[in-house]
Amino acid sequence: MCGIVGYVGDNNVYDILIKGLHRLEYRGYDSAGIALANPSGKINIYKSQGKVSNLEDFCKDKNLEAKSGIAHTRWATHGEPSDNNAHPHFSEDGNLALVHNGTIENYQVIKDALIEQGCTFQSETDTEVLVQLIEYIKIKNNCNLLDAVREALKQVVGAYAIAVIEKDNPDRIIAARNSSPLAVGIGDNETFLASDATPFIEYTKDAVYLKDGEIAIIEKGEPLKIVTLENKESKVDITTLEMSISQLEKGGYDHFMLKEIFEQPTTLRDCIRGRVINNGCNIMLSGVMDSKEKFLNAKRIVIVACGTSWHAALLGKYLIQDNCKIPVEVEYASEFRYSNPILDERDIVIAISQSGETADTLAAVKIAKDMGAYVYGISNVVGSSIPRETHSGTYIHVGPEIGVASTKAFTGQVMVLTLLSLSIAQIKKTMPYEKICELGKAIIKIPSIVQRVLKLNDKIEKLSMKYTYAKNFLYLGRGYSYPVALEGALKLKEISYIHAEGYPAAEMKHGPIALIDAEMPSVIIAPMDHVYEKIVSNVQQVKARGGSIIAIVNEGDEIISKMADHVLEVPEMPECLTPIITSIPLQLLSYYIAINKGKDVDMPRNLAKSVTVE
Numbered sequence: 238m239c240g241i242v243g244y245v246g247d248n249n250v251y252d253i254l255i256k257g258l259h260r261l262e263y264r265g266y267d268s269a270g271i272a273l274a275n276p277s278g279k280i281n282i283y284k285s286q287g288k289v290s291n292l293e294d295f296c297k298d299k300n301l302e303a304k305s306g307i308a309h310t311r312w313a314t315h316g317e318p319s320d321n322n323a324h325p326h327f328s329e330d331g332n333l334a335l336v337h338n339g340t341i342e343n344y345q346v347i348k349d350a351l352i353e354q355g356c357t358f359q360s361e362t363d364t365e366v367l368v369q370l371i372e373y374i375k376i377k378n379n380c381n382l383l384d385a386v387r388e389a390l391k392q393v394v395g396a397y398a399i400a401v402i403e404k405d406n407p408d409r410i411i412a413a414r415n416s417s418p419l420a421v422g423i424g425d426n427e428t429f430l431a432s433d434a435t436p437f438i439e440y441t442k443d444a445v446y447l448k449d450g451e452i453a454i455i456e457k458g459e460p461l462k463i464v465t466l467e468n469k470e471s472k473v474d475i476t477t478l479e480m481s482i483s484q485l486e487k488g489g490y491d492h493f494m495l496k497e498i499f500e501q502p503t504t505l506r507d508c509i510r511g512r513v514i515n516n517g518c519n520i521m522l523s524g525v526m527d528s529k530e531k532f533l534n535a536k537r538i539v540i541v542a543c544g545t546s547w548h549a550a551l552l553g554k555y556l557i558q559d560n561c562k563i564p565v566e567v568e569y570a571s572e573f574r575y576s577n578p579i580l581d582e583r584d585i586v587i588a589i590s591q592s593g594e595t596a597d598t599l600a601a602v603k604i605a606k607d608m609g610a611y612v613y614g615i616s617n618v619v620g621s622s623i624p625r626e627t628h629s630g631t632y633i634h635v636g637p638e639i640g641v642a643s644t645k646a647f648t649g650q651v652m653v654l655t656l657l658s659l660s661i662a663q664i665k666k667t668m669p670y671e672k673i674c675e676l677g678k679a680i681i682k683i684p685s686i687v688q689r690v691l692k693l694n695d696k697i698e699k700l701s702m703k704y705t706y707a708k709n710f711l712y713l714g715r716g717y718s719y720p721v722a723l724e725g726a727l728k729l730k731e732i733s734y735i736h737a738e739g740y741p742a743a744e745m746k747h748g749p750i751a752l753i754d755a756e757m758p759s760v761i762i763a764p765m766d767h768v769y770e771k772i773v774s775n776v777q778q779v780k781a782r783g784g785s786i787i788a789i790v791n792e793g794d795e796i797i798s799k800m801a802d803h804v805l806e807v808p809e810m811p812e813c814l815t816p817i818i819t820s821i822p823l824q825l826l827s828y829y830i831a832i833n834k835g836k837d838v839d840m841p842r843n844l845a846k847s848v849t850v851e
């Protein structure tokens with residue numbers, strides 16, 4: 238999704254902005270642009286469709302002299318990806334340049350009114366409407382830029398993070414947010430602005446996350462000032478970042494996705510650290526302890542999420558129902574928000590989001606809060622919007638996930654949901670102490686078991702060659718392996734562009750079985766659990782129709798192994814802990830198939846890491 242970078246200071250801004258844009262590439266984009274506030278009183282804008290490297294090529298012979306500026310990666314919402322629609326956008330007289338992340342819902346009404354006043358437009362974007370509106374107000378009211386921005390934002394309906402610079406004031410950026418993220422990095426005599434902290438982490442660890450309705454005034458030689466739309470001064474709340482620059486680099490791997498798959502023993506260890514104590518017999522999530530009464534009295538839990546996080550949510554349902562005996566419903570956040578949900582103060586809503594910024598999930602959180610439900614967040618990005626909006630919650634602590642396809646965040650989310658269910662089970666006494674100890678001990682072993690599973694890498698790489706040109710895939714699982722099948726299918730389709738469907742294995746005979754033939758491989762997730770025997774008959778049904786089978790089974794499996802064309806063996810685990818283990822081979826399979834097809838696995842087409850628009 239769109240990314241914003243800004244800088245005011247004493248250094249060459251071009252290099253800082255370009256490096257920052259590269260750091261934000263993981264969010265997904267289709268064009269990039271830069272506005273440099275030249276000290277001679279001119280703003281130079283350079284834009285290019287495609288990669289940030291295209292923009293760099295375009296800028297080679299341009300005037301890049303400037304000490305402040307703003308830059309942007311665009312993910313098209315209004316108007317096709319093109320040089321023209323790329324940001325920054327100039328105001329009509331070239332006095333202002335603006336970048337924007339989000340969508341202005343009433344842009345057409347504003348545009349029509351501005352056209353009536355004689356304004357002309359160069360692009361199809363809602364963003365250009367905003368910069369023209371700011372300029373129009375500035376001239377009409379004869380006011381300064383800050384007042385014009387405040388006034389314009391009061392007229393705007395929608396989500397935005399914006400940054401504006403002005404020709405006559407080259408050392409100042411005015412930035413504002415509503416529902417789209419924006420962080421300010423405070424350095425020594427220099428200030429940074431970005432959609433998240435990754436572009437400035439190598440320069441400063443002091444960050445300020447803007448809140449909805451806040452405007453930051455970033456000016457050279459001045460301390461950061463934040464005001465509201467009503468011009469009331471807000472507190473500048475500085476957070477010390479824990480992220481390091483090495484976490485943002487590939488560390489010898491060809492792709493971030495592969496690095497992140499291989500990081501999972503470490504990330505899972507980090508996720509468990511301090512939460513599974515007393516040799517596995519005490520499982521403590523501070524978020525649950527803080528909300529003990531709420532969890533003890535909850536009549537229902539509703540989990541909201543999107544995409545991969547929704548698959549983790551489905552696993553959360555199995556975990557919480559099995560371990561805590563509380564009824565759980567799982568909803569796509571995008572459906573939940575428009576479904577007239579019925580909630581009250583005895584409901585707990587859990588919102589799961591890696592980025593903590595997904596617009597639909599954030600909207601669901603706000604609705605749930607307004608209806609009186611207690612809202613618990615599970616997120617990865619410290620300081621992001623969802624953790625700030627929720628009553629309490631848990632971070633998954635897996636470090637920055639750069640690859641667009643979620644891998645380590647998924648296993649981190651499932652791990653936190655497992656710990657959450659056991660933590661609640663402990664306080665509600667819905668599980669015998671011995672059972673909690675048994676699971677706690679097994680959880681402690683998960684990082685080393687994942688390490689073992691990763692040894693399947695070479696076998697999976699070889700196997701992937703056979704299936705690189707398959708046109709369709711079916712992923713089948715039952716019980717805890719059903720959400721794993723959904724996640725395996727999503728992973729394959731998003732990075733290899735092969736059509737793949739995940740299904741509950743028994744449901745296959747009600748329709749998808751018609752698709753099975755020698756051309757249609759099925760990936761069957763069948764660890765030794767209480768539905769193992771049931772899935773054996775599903776495997777027979779696929780075999781009988783000539784379909785080839787890749788089976789994920791436990792070491793020593795004797796039945797499905799004999800029926801499958803390819804077998805990937807993983808160690809046996811207690812049933813509720815199998816998803817973390819069985820999802821690893823599926824991540825690797827998708828990765829290698831996509832690589833064989835020459836696809837850009839870290840930045841798949843049309844996808845964004847952080848979906849901050851509806």
Ligand code: F6R
Binds near residue numbers: 547595642
């Ligand atoms: C898939 C993927 C997406 C995200 C979804 C929600 O690999 O990454 O499906 O899971 O966009 O994102 P978050 O978890 O940031 O809310």
